[in-house]
Amino acid sequence: MENTKTVLTGNQAVARGFYEAGGLLASSYPGSPTVELLESVKEYPEIYAEFSVNEKVALETAIGASFYGARAMVSMKHVGVNVAMDPLMTFTQTPMNGGFLLVTGDDPGMASSQNEQDNRILGKFAHMGILYPGSSEEAKEYTRLAFDLSEAFETPMMLDITSRICHGRGIVVEKAREEHRPKGFTPDNTKYTMLPPYTHARQHAMKKRIQDLEEYAYDAPMNLLKEVPGARVLLVATGLAYHNLQELSLPYSIYRPGLVYPLSKRRMMELKESYDRILVVEEMQPFLENELKLMGVDCEGKEWFSFTGELHTEVIAKGLREAGLLTSPDLPEMEREPVVSRPPMFCAGCPHRPVFDILKKMKVTVMGDIGCYSMAVLPAFEAAHTMISMGATLGITKGMMKAMRLSGDEKPLVSVIGDGTFFHSGMTGFANLLHQTDPRDNMTFIILENGTTAMTGGQSNGSSGKYDVHDDMHMDIKALLNTMGIDNVQYADQFDYNRFRDILKEEVAKPGISVIIATRPCALKFKIKEPNFYVDPKICIGCRTCVKTNCPPIRMKQYPGIDKLKSSIDPDMCVGCSVCAQVCPVNAIKRTQRGGE
The missing domain is CATH 3.40.50.920 (Rossmann fold)
Structure with missing residues (x-):
């Protein structure tokens, strides 16, 4: 299969380039547009690959391998580099023992991101050489080249790849793997302990290697x-x-x-x-x-x-x-058929749906966070009111609450965070809640423990083992919070709609820190499907309460012999979560064992 042509996405091409370059360890935190990259690396048994709990840890894992002399790669979306900047800005002072590559997935146009930052600027800031591919073949070849340059110039390298290159496909020539046996780690404080006085010399070394790279760039083949x-x-x-x-x-x-x-x-x-x-x-x-x-x-x-x-x-x-450089007629616009606008929505059976349906009806102020539940800010819910970055909801909630209390505003605040985000960067925020606490501060935190990093494709997180014996991490979030010193923590089943609503209302009504851990797993990741529900049109009053839960199988339709539109449920889409039946005011929605209406 070597030296053969194949069609790969840019992500797959980078993975292939890492394999061909003799890469030994790859780490990442899942985030579009680069999530597929590590998934592709996992196809090569010669390479150890892991999704770490956040980008900082992923970077540090790759640093450790590089220190040992192995060729190492860490990948993340553009905003993930922000999380990893602390170790990155010091690590880039060290000489490379093993070739090191940071792959950052920039997102021009913000197709799947909360901002549009240009990480070429961060690469220069960190004194890294930066390669910028524009096709799958370039992505693979630049990846191979990056490790040669990293070791030749003793510099970490950045591969800045954009969304369309990550996901687009192109012809790639696959080549044989070149093995690079790690040299091992020899302790040398002048190289690997970045404290004064050693760092003074490393500043000059960083400047020198960029100058050397600049000389190389004069007639470099790329x-x-x-x-x-x-x-x-x-x-x-x-x-x-x-x-x-x-x-x-x-x-x-x-x-x-x-x-x-x-x-x-x-x-x-x-x-x-x-x-x-x-x-x-x-x-x-x-x-x-x-x-x-x-x-x-x-x-x-x-x-x-x-x-x-x-x-x-x-x-x-x-x-x-x-600019006056083109005089030909305008390029013809592509003709497009009109498409009905439809915002992204939760999957059928998503355990987040009842949580936000309840929050919307409660009309409380909700601090949101990054994950599938980010879609709660969109119609039809519009039940979350801030969205900044991974784990930010904890600090934002505390800061807003303190400002509210100083202003005499006694309203409660609700915060929502997923379990993957909790392990990524939420635990520090929870610890900070215990600093200068005021028993009158009314903050309720909902942790959506669905056992997966769902929005990026269902990767595991720290609590996935709760739902899948094949996952090797099963951390008890309640025990962690209790150990920190947060006592009011309880589990609640959000598919027991009325009970969950009552618990939430009770906690929101009282001062102090309350934590509710919603316990249902991701229906898509764990392939959860129960007997479906159907609507009895003779009982349905057409109130659309079920429709407002925004579940994909539910729609209004005309039944034979009935003039008024009534609710209906597509049996092929329904996974039997029961939320619609629980919110129906007249019990018109029933579960079937027949698989249809």
Whole structure:
């Protein structure tokens, strides 16, 4: 199967590149667009792969392997790097014993993210070399190259890959694996203990290796110059923007730096002398544009292209037309059939649904967090009112409560967090609740213990073993909180709708810290299906109470011989969670053993 062509996503291509480069350990925390990357690495038995409890721990796990001399890779979505910055900014001072690669999945256009940050900036901030692929083949080859560069220049490398490259497919040439036996770890405080006085020397070493990389970049093979004879305009483009630019067949030269940091100043000054006009085409921030301007290269860029969103071919053409570099007619708009707008929703049988249905009806202020339950901010629930980052709900709830009390506002606050997020970064927030507590502070925390990191594909978390004997972690959240010193912690079954509602109302009504652990597992991950429910149209009054739970199988329809629209349940979609039957005011919804109405 070696040296054969195959079609891979960018994520799969990076995994393949890591395998071919002799990679030994890969770690990650699941997050789109890079979650598939580690799933693909797991297909190679020669590599140890794990989803760690958060990005910081994932990075530290890979650091340990690199210290031993193994080639190691850590992957995460762009905001995950923020979580890992503390060890990253110190680790990048050390020389590499084993090649090290940080893969960050940027998300131009925010298809699945709460912000749109350009991690090329963080890569430069951390003194890392940065490779920026624009296709699956480049993703694989740049991954292989990253480890050679990491060891040759004793530097950690960053592979910045965007959502469309992660998920898009392309032809990749698979090659044989090159084994790289770890050299082992030899204690050396000047290399691996980053405290003064050792760090002073490492600052100079970081500067020197970037200078050495810059010299390498002058004629590095991934930095491509496509010259057009007689052209006086140079376009600088990288990543997917470069490939989209190719579709326009322009009469201009193009420079494509695959190594986007550091750029070769010597090369760019030569190009400056060869062209009258230089224009940079890049997604998100003007990173390359700013680098060129810092070198003294007069160039254009973001005055013609947006700082946000993706640069599709049509968008590039529009920018070039406004810049006076394109005179051909506008590219034809794609004809699209009108599509009914539908926001994302919880799966049929999702255990989060009854929780937010109750919260919405209670009309309380809810601090949200990151996970499937983030969708509670959207219609039809709109039952959560803040959404910032993993685990942020704890600190936000406490901070808002303190401000409310100082302002004489006695209203309660409710906070919702998933079990995966609890283990990721929620435990520290819970510990902080015990600092300067006021028994009058009314905060109720709901932990949705569904046993999976569901939004990113069902990866395991610290409590998955509660629902699946094959998972090797089964931490008792209640015992952890009790040990911390939080006493008012109870389990509650959210599919016992009325009982859960009563417990929640009781806890919200009293001051102090209350924690409710909702106990139902993810229906999708654990393939939970009970006999389905059906609607008796002769009893149904058409009140739509069941419809408002926003469960996918439920809709209004016309029954034969009945003029008024009545509720109905698709038996093929219903997994028998019973929430609709419990909220029905007239008991028109019943469970069947027949598998249909």
